[in-house]
């Protein structure tokens with residue numbers, strides 16, 4: 001039985017197979033409409049979500065399966081003190097596969113150890129968000145045609161942004177990727193990631209000015225300042241509008257640079273940018289359904 005805790009749980013060859021399947025699903029939806037007949041997905045979300053939970057649920061329903069779950073720890077027996085281990089043992093008898101989001105780093109791993117069904121990490125604290133990474137990789141591969149040979153700028157909250165940490169882990173396995181980390185000092189990328197890049201001799205630089213590096217980028221991955229991970233509200237208020245991507249800044253970019261964002265956005269991308277053909281973040285959210293459909297089929301060994 002396979003689980004998904006980190007994007008590194010799949011080899012690049014396995015990811016290639018997953019992305020081909022996701023593209024086939026996108027183009028031949030009817031072919032997969034009954035692939036999961038009789039199967040049940042449990043979505044156990046101890047933390048808020050729109051895209052991840054609903055795209056998982058949409059994915060299972062589009063495959064012909066059904067969905068159970070909770071979207072708030074307060075409406076589950078976690079509110080009475082039940083452990084994640086006990087919850088997953090019980091859910092193993094109710095569902096065939098489980099997607100779990102939890103505010104504590106490592107909670108889905110604890111669930112995985114006791115689970116009798118595949119568990120998917122749908123985001124654990126500031127640690128990892130592997131299915132967002134699968135979505136990001138599928139978007140880049142589909143819209144850019146390749147997962148190699150580009151300069152990517154990651155901008156905003158690089159300290160707490162789990163999507164950024166997962167994406168870097170995944171991208172270092174591809175050739176000729178140049179990373180530019182754009183953040184204020186307080187929200188810099190964690191040291192362990194810098195150490196990993198140094199050990200692998202992967203080119204990177206850290207800057208605070210988005211304007212300065214904009215012309216170099218093939219991809220700009222914007223992120224929200226993660227309010228829920230701040231200990232101090234004053235710091236959040238000071239940093240939340242540090243970067244705002246607007247049409248003026250977009251004029252500095254290459255004509256084929258893509259803007260990605262895991263969403264939700266707050267202020268970091270002006271709505272005026274939505275009409276720019278380089279704004280790919282809503283298409284990215286749509287790819288999230290196809291890649292989760294492919295993932296469910298793969299983990300249930302139905303692909």
Ligand code: CP
Nearest residue numbers: 049050051052262263
């Ligand atoms: N990208 C993402 O994880 O969005 P949600 O928090 O809405 O699931």
